[in-house]
Amino acid sequence: MLFLIIKRILLGLITLFIVSLITFVGTEILPGDACTTYLERQAFGEQLEACYRRLGLNVPAYERYVSWAVNAIQGDFGYSLSGEMPIKEVLGPRIKNSLVLASAAIFIGIPIALILGIVTALWRDKLPDVAISTVTIFAMTIPEFISATLLILIIAIWLEWLPGIVIVPTDVSFFELLPNIILPVIAIAMIMTAHMARMVRSSVIQVMASEYVQMAILKGVPYWKMVFKHVLPNALLPAINVVALTIAWLLGGVVVTEVVFNYPGLGRLVIESISNRDLPTVQALAIILASIYVSINLLADLMTLMLNPRLKTLQIRK
Amino acid sequence: MKLDNIYQEEKKSNFAKVSEIIITMASRPSGFIGLSILIFHVILAFISPYIAPYDFKAINPTLMLQAPSAEYWFGTDDLGRDVFTRTILGGRTALTVTFFGSLIALLWGGLLGIFCGLVGGKTDDIVMRIVDAFLSIPWILAMLLIVSLLGTSTEVLIPALGFFYGKGIVRVARAATHDVIAKDFIVSARARGHSNFSIIWNEIIPNVRDAILVEGAMRWSWMLLGFSSLSFLGFGVSPPTPDWGLMISNARGLMSFAYWSVIAPIVGLSSLIIGINLTADAFAKALGIDRSTKAPV
Numbered sequence: 001m002l003f004l005i006i007k008r009i010l011l012g013l014i015t016l017f018i019v020s021l022i023t024f025v026g027t028e029i030l031p032g033d034a035c036t037t038y039l040e041r042q043a044f045g046e047q048l049e050a051c052y053r054r055l056g057l058n059v060p061a062y063e064r065y066v067s068w069a070v071n072a073i074q075g076d077f078g079y080s081l082s083g084e085m086p087i088k089e090v091l092g093p094r095i096k097n098s099l100v101l102a103s104a105a106i107f108i109g110i111p112i113a114l115i116l117g118i119v120t121a122l123w124r125d126k127l128p129d130v131a132i133s134t135v136t137i138f139a140m141t142i143p144e145f146i147s148a149t150l151l152i153l154i155i156a157i158w159l160e161w162l163p164g165i166v167i168v169p170t171d172v173s174f175f176e177l178l179p180n181i182i183l184p185v186i187a188i189a190m191i192m193t194a195h196m197a198r199m200v201r202s203s204v205i206q207v208m209a210s211e212y213v214q215m216a217i218l219k220g221v222p223y224w225k226m227v228f229k230h231v232l233p234n235a236l237l238p239a240i241n242v243v244a245l246t247i248a249w250l251l252g253g254v255v256v257t258e259v260v261f262n263y264p265g266l267g268r269l270v271i272e273s274i275s276n277r278d279l280p281t282v283q284a285l286a287i288i289l290a291s292i293y294v295s296i297n298l299l300a301d302l303m304t305l306m307l308n309p310r311l312k313t314l315q316i317r318k
Numbered sequence: 319m320k321l322d323n324i325y326q327e328e329k330k331s332n333f334a335k336v337s338e339i340i341i342t343m344a345s346r347p348s349g350f351i352g353l354s355i356l357i358f359h360v361i362l363a364f365i366s367p368y369i370a371p372y373d374f375k376a377i378n379p380t381l382m383l384q385a386p387s388a389e390y391w392f393g394t395d396d397l398g399r400d401v402f403t404r405t406i407l408g409g410r411t412a413l414t415v416t417f418f419g420s421l422i423a424l425l426w427g428g429l430l431g432i433f434c435g436l437v438g439g440k441t442d443d444i445v446m447r448i449v450d451a452f453l454s455i456p457w458i459l460a461m462l463l464i465v466s467l468l469g470t471s472t473e474v475l476i477p478a479l480g481f482f483y484g485k486g487i488v489r490v491a492r493a494a495t496h497d498v499i500a501k502d503f504i505v506s507a508r509a510r511g512h513s514n515f516s517i518i519w520n521e522i523i524p525n526v527r528d529a530i531l532v533e534g535a536m537r538w539s540w541m542l543l544g545f546s547s548l549s550f551l552g553f554g555v556s557p558p559t560p561d562w563g564l565m566i567s568n569a570r571g572l573m574s575f576a577y578w579s580v581i582a583p584i585v586g587l588s589s590l591i592i593g594i595n596l597t598a599d600a601f602a603k604a605l606g607i608d609r610s611t612k613a614p615v
Contacts, residue, residue, distance in 0.1 A: 011447075011450075014447055015447065015450045015451045015454055016451075016454075018447060018448055018450075018451035019451045019454055019455055022451060022452070022455065023455070023463075026460075026463050026467070027463070137592070137595070137596075138592065141539065141543075141588075141591050141592050141595045142588050142591065142592070143543045143546055143547055143550075143587065143588075143591065144547070145546075145547060145550045145563075145566065145567075146566065146584050146587065146588055149566060149570055149573070149580060149584065150584065152570075152573075153573055153577060153580070157573065157574045157577075255456070255458045255459075256458070256547050256550065256551065259551060260570075270456075270458065270459055270462070271462070271551060274459075274462045274463065274466055277466075282459075282463070285459065286455055286459055289455070289456050289459065290451075290454040290455050290456075293453075293454040293455075293456070294454050
């Protein structure tokens with residue numbers, strides 16, 4: 001058990017190391033560097049040299065990678081180029097804002113997804129299933145920017161219930177943020193809920209068809225007791241992993257949603273820093289987003305391990 | 319002589335298999351709707367340049383933001399361009415780029431996955447770690463980096479999207495290969511002394527083809543989503559080209575008084591994505607592959 005956990009953590013760390021290499025090489029081969037962008041037309045001769053020295057770009061790439069990596073592990077990502085302030089300070093409030101958005105969407109999304117998934121599975125191919133499944137297919141396939149745009153058009157412009165775009169400074173307090181985030185949260189939660197509901201549905205259907213459930217039915221276990229005691233515990237376990245992957249996958253979708261709603265989170269920072277060729281920030285963002293992805297997956301793996309008694313004995317064979 | 323007969327029979331049954339799959343797909347209501355939408359969009363993409371009533375890039379300041387009328391069916395946009403013309407042309411780039419992108423993704427992802435599944439060992443470990451690393455970088459960050467590195471022409475977007483959406487196929491192909499590799503016919507092919515290439519071509523590909531094709535069809539709809547998100551963010555096709563993502567992002571600022579210029583491309587893009595999705599779903603079901611438990615990776 002302990003061996004398995006350590007192995008998973010090590011694999012995650014190796015993945016992160018490769019990610020850091022990829023992003024470093026990726027940003028390294030981008031045409032134009034920080035100094036040419038920063039100095040614009042004056043990017044020649046002495047000024048350029050001085051800038052290279054100041055930002056430490058005059059040493060070979062591998063040396064810069066090592067020193068960057070050592071600092072990054074300590075949480076220091078260097079200086080952002082556009083604002084000339086430590087990336088740590090730029091990232092802080094952005095991470096907080098994105099966390100607020102994501103956790104609100106998760107807290108709303110997971111219970112709804114569970115209920116919808118279970119209802120559609122138990123009433124499979126009946127009216128509730130057909131109706132809900134049709135809606136989830138729409139919610140799932142339509143791009144984030146379309147559902148977000150439609151939400152703004154209908155709720156903010158036609159009905160005038162809520163503000164359409166978020167116009168708040170980056171470091172605003174939670175309660176001032178609240179009315180502004182309702183629409184973005186709905187936009188994100190909608191897609192996430194649809195994905196998860198479908199997975200819960202197929203997981204429950206699979207368990208319902210299994211032999212031990214058939215056995216329980218034959219034994220005459222009351223229907224709802226069987227659902228809650230035999231079906232759900234077994235059906236929701238494999239769903240954990242898939243839910244984690246969905247949340248991690250949404251990191252990309254959150255970028256688009258944040259742009260649509262002008263929300264000051266990590267996603268908009270991605271777009272801003274790439275447009276500004278702010279490479280240190282891009283590197284930091286890549287590492288942070290990849291770490292979130294890796295740790296969500298790790299957490300899901302560990303949860304499955306803890307909750308599944310069968311997997312505990314598996315390590316003997318490995 | 320006898321070999322010839324076998325060959326012909328095989329070919330005939332292949333054709334029969336394909337038409338059978340299509341009939342099975344169309345026999346479900348969702349599959350029928352999906353196929354019809356997809357076919358409609360493909361036909362539209364071919365004929366739209368000939369039936370478009372106006373020039374898609376003709377700017378006319380006197381016709382700015384006209385509401386839909388008999389003359390301009392879907393109204394006009396902020397530069398006085400006909401929204402109907404731009405909407406029916408708007409899917410061509412998206413369809414072409416994502417179709418060829420998915421083919422590239424299928425090819426490299428499928429072959430690399432099969433190769434890794436077959437050889438196993440150190441090579442497999444290293445390749446899978448790299449694939450994992452690419453999977454954990456959000457696609458949007460990676461795509462934006464590539465696009466700002468190489469530009470936004472079609473020749474860049476097709477291989478870039480193909481590369482980025484193929485890494486998930488690697489995993490599927492590898493898993494499918496693992497499933498068949500322990501079977502007796504592979505062992506006997508090895509015992510007969512066949513080369514790795516011959517085993518891949520004659521034994522493995524026919525057995526993992528279905529799983530990979532289904533995955534590729536699914537990737538197509540995700541790639542379309544990714545492509546239009548890029549256009550929407552201003553990192554996709556460049557402005558005079560009619561493209562749904564770009565049209566939505568342009569019209570969004572004006573939608574409080576000119577909603578028609580945003581609704582038309584939204585309907586176009588959503589219907590195409592739903593069409594491809596339903597088709598891919600029906601395709602998977604017709605081949606007997608259950609995709610519903612998989613997360614979008």
